[in-house]
Amino acid sequence: MHSIPGRRLIMALFLIFLLLPIYWLVNMSFKTNAEIVSTMTLWPHAPTLQHYKRIFTDESWYSGYINSLEYVVLNTIISISVALPAAYAFSRYRFLGDKHLFFWLLSNRMAPAAVYALPFFNLYSAIGLFDTPWAVALAHCIFNVPLAVWILEGFVSGVPREIDETAFLDGYSFPRFFIKILVPLIASGIGVAAFFCFMFSWVELLLARTLTSVSAKPIAAIMTRTVSAAGMDWGLLAAAGVLTIIPGALVIWFVRNYIASGFALGRV
Amino acid sequence: MDKTINQKAWFLVLPVFLVVAFSAVLPLMTVVNYSMQDTFGNNQFFWNGVGWFKELLDPSTDLGGRFLASLGRNLFFSLVILAIEVPLGIVVALSMPRQGWTVAACLVILALPLLIPWNVVGTIWQIFGRPDIGLLGYVLNAIGIDYNYVSNDIDAWVTVIVMDVWHWTSLVALLCYAGLKSIPEAYYQAAQIDGASRWAVFRAIQLPKMNRVLLIAVLLRFMDSFMIYTEPFVVTGGGPGNSTTFVSIELVKIALGQFDLGKAAALSLVYNLIILIVCWIFYTVMTNAGAERKPQEGAA
Numbered sequence: 144m145h146s147i148p149g150r151r152l153i154m155a156l157f158l159i160f161l162l163l164p165i166y167w168l169v170n171m172s173f174k175t176n177a178e179i180v181s182t183m184t185l186w187p188h189a190p191t192l193q194h195y196k197r198i199f200t201d202e203s204w205y206s207g208y209i210n211s212l213e214y215v216v217l218n219t220i221i222s223i224s225v226a227l228p229a230a231y232a233f234s235r236y237r238f239l240g241d242k243h244l245f246f247w248l249l250s251n252r253m254a255p256a257a258v259y260a261l262p263f264f265n266l267y268s269a270i271g272l273f274d275t276p277w278a279v280a281l282a283h284c285i286f287n288v289p290l291a292v293w294i295l296e297g298f299v300s301g302v303p304r305e306i307d308e309t310a311f312l313d314g315y316s317f318p319r320f321f322i323k324i325l326v327p328l329i330a331s332g333i334g335v336a337a338f339f340c341f342m343f344s345w346v347e348l349l350l351a352r353t354l355t356s357v358s359a360k361p362i363a364a365i366m367t368r369t370v371s372a373a374g375m376d377w378g379l380l381a382a383a384g385v386l387t388i389i390p391g392a393l394v395i396w397f398v399r400n401y402i403a404s405g406f407a408l409g410r411v
Numbered sequence: 412m413d414k415t416i417n418q419k420a421w422f423l424v425l426p427v428f429l430v431v432a433f434s435a436v437l438p439l440m441t442v443v444n445y446s447m448q449d450t451f452g453n454n455q456f457f458w459n460g461v462g463w464f465k466e467l468l469d470p471s472t473d474l475g476g477r478f479l480a481s482l483g484r485n486l487f488f489s490l491v492i493l494a495i496e497v498p499l500g501i502v503v504a505l506s507m508p509r510q511g512w513t514v515a516a517c518l519v520i521l522a523l524p525l526l527i528p529w530n531v532v533g534t535i536w537q538i539f540g541r542p543d544i545g546l547l548g549y550v551l552n553a554i555g556i557d558y559n560y561v562s563n564d565i566d567a568w569v570t571v572i573v574m575d576v577w578h579w580t581s582l583v584a585l586l587c588y589a590g591l592k593s594i595p596e597a598y599y600q601a602a603q604i605d606g607a608s609r610w611a612v613f614r615a616i617q618l619p620k621m622n623r624v625l626l627i628a629v630l631l632r633f634m635d636s637f638m639i640y641t642e643p644f645v646v647t648g649g650g651p652g653n654s655t656t657f658v659s660i661e662l663v664k665i666a667l668g669q670f671d672l673g674k675a676a677a678l679s680l681v682y683n684l685i686i687l688i689v690c691w692i693f694y695t696v697m698t699n700a701g702a703e704r705k706p707q708e709g710a711a
Contacts, residue, residue: 148609150506157503158520161577164539165523167546171538183549225426232423237414244424246694251435253690255638257659258679261666262438285434288427346528348641353667363528377544384531391526392519399515399522 165388172381179377194382207362208386210276211345214359217280219340222287223295223333230295231325235304248289259285260353267354278354279361283347287340294339298332299325331401338398345391362387439683445676463677474665474674478681480653481661488657489636492575496632497625499576500583505617507588521581533645536574540646560647564654567647571655574642579635583628590624591617630693634686658682 171179172194173187198204232238233245259282267278302325310320326333352364366383446463448456469475503521508514524532540560542548551558560570594616602612640659643649649656649664656664662682666675 150508153502153506154508154517157499157506157580158517161520161524161581163546164535164577167539168535171544179544183544185546221430225430228423229427232420235414236417236420238416238418238420238424241420244428246691248427248431249694250687250690251431253634253686254435254683255640255659255662255686257638257640257662257666258442258683259434259438260663261672261675262441263434265441266438281430281434284430288431292427342526346526348528348530349663363530366530366534377538380534381538384534387528387531388523388526392523395519395522395526399519 168381168384168388171377172385174378176376176378191378194378195386197379198382198386204362204365204383207360207365210355210359211351211361211363211387212390214276214279214283214351214361215341215344217276218283218287218344219337221280222284222291222340223337225284226288226291226295226336227326227333228321229292230299231321233292233296234299235307245292248292252286252289252293254285256286256347256349260349263350264353273354274356274359276359279351279359280344282350282354283344287343290339290343291336294336295329295332298329298335301332302328334398335401338394338401341394342391442676442679445672446680447673449673459673463673464681467674467677467681474678477653477661478658478678481656481658484655485637485639485657488572488575488639489633491572492579492636493629493632495572495576496580496583497629500580500628501587501621501625503580503584504587504591505613507584507591518585521584524578524581527578529641530645532574532578533642536570536577536642537646540570562651564651567651567655570646571643574646575636575639578642579632583632586624586628587621590621594620626693626696630689633689637686637689 170186173190173192174184175189175191175193178184178187178189233241263278263282264273267273267282272278272281306324306328307320310324315324348361348363351361355361355364362383366380366387447459447461449459449462463474466472466474467478470479507517527535539545540548540558542552542559548558548560557563558566560566598616599612602616607615638659639657640663643655643657644660644663647655649660658678662675662678665671665678
């Protein structure tokens with residue numbers, strides 16, 4: 144791949160631009176509130192872990208992380224398991240209304256969450272799922288399921304059809320073929336799809352906040368509590384922010400070799 | 412690949428259909444229902460026909476004025492960020508290192524902003540831009556630029572735009588990088604033999620190969636910026652005044668703030684319709700691009 148002159152400089156500047164605000168957040172999370180408000184320091188002069196300690200010992204704080212991870216994982220599992228057979232169908236067969244169905248799915252990926260906030264609130268209250276991880280996990284399906292179908296369809300299409308035919312000739316039943324042969328073949332595709340489901344469910348707040356009140360409240364919503372009568376608790380806010388970046392960073396690290404191939408299908 | 416016609420494939424699609432129908436069609440029906448009615452609280456509803464829609468599209472009323480103003484702001488915002496993010500994303504993709512551990516390092520750092528929860532993105536920039544405790548605001552004021560995103564319209568706009576560039580340029584860059592990676596080395600060797608200039612290589616080889624991913628990037632960025640909510644809400648709260656109130660912010664204000672169900676529902680439907688039209692154009696262009704590619708591949 145051929146690059147442009149001065150590419151190192153451009154890349155370095157852009158990465159600094161990306162990292163500087165994040166550094167500032169990390170920097171603040173290790174400062175005492177007195178230091179944050181009184182002086183402008185480029186690194187913590189009196190480093191402290193008090194904010195992190197508070198988050199890890201106060202149940203109302205750390206339960207937010209557990210709640211968030213709970214619905215994100217639930218959502219990823221639901222999305223992938225319903226999307227797999229559909230991706231196979233879209234890739235291999237033509238059936239009545241297939242193109243319309245695909246477009247309809249795609250249009251849901253694009254629908255603004257703000258439109259659904261209120262109806263979802265009514266719907267999940269009516270069926271008694273309000274304030275549970277299930278409500279948020281199901282609500283996030285509206286954009287993650289279409290995305291998963293879209294990504295997986297590309298990977299299934301990459302598997303030669305002869306493999307299906309050979310398996311059926313060998314006497315494999317459809318479910319057995321699916322689990323024993325197809326799923327291992329597109330394992331990296333499932334990884335990529337799971338990555339994107341995780342990502343979009345983890346970063347979404349509007350629906351997650353609307354559908355929970357107390358017991359399933361996501362960490363992102365709990366963060367708004369740092370505003371108190373005594374003013375903003377900036378250090379605590381920064382520490383909570385840093386902790387929300389960590390799961391994402393870990394996930395990226397594990398899939399770093401697949402990121403490019405996931406995007407390469409042009410199916411995001 | 413020729414696909415066989417098999418109506419039983421519907422059984423495979425059924426789970427997806429049910430899950431998405433449950434979370435898309437049912438709520439949408441509620442919205443349609445509300446959009447035709449008026450409520451005076453107490454769960455009493457009155458038939459209002461197309462009254463809300465008339466009001467919504469008439470700039471002289473309060474609702475219509477607010478909707479059209481936020482729509483205008485939102486379109487302007489989308490165009491500005493597209494004009495910045497797409498060229499910048501291409502440049503960054505072209506600047507990626509060729510091999511070695513730096514590739515993985517760059518990919519990880521590029522992807523990092525994409526996985527930060529949206530309200531935390533807002534929080535990061537809220538802190539970073541503050542004149543008293545944020546590096547950016549402090550430095551700008553120290554070198555003599557009067558910068559305060561809380562009270563100045565233009566500063567608020569600049570902050571929201573820079574934040575979006577920070578947040579999403581990586582997506583464009585990663586898509587373009589994936590497109591560039593798919594170009595065989597032989598193309599470059601041929602160009603070298605022909606003595607093509609850098610610019611000619613870009614125009615004749617790299618840009619055409621990125622066509623498809625760029626299309627996806629432009630439309631994804633347009634859609635997502637058109638329904639942006641969380642980040643500007645956290646940073647500016649839609650202010651100062653209404654200067655950064657985008658359509659989604661206006662909608663949530665009406666729906667969950669004032670509980671004006673009829674107005675909010677009518678706004679939702681028009682909003683959704685705009686998205687649907689753009690999405691349809693996107694889908695048609697995409698499938699046509701795919702159809703055009705096939706004969707070429709056959710010839711090669």
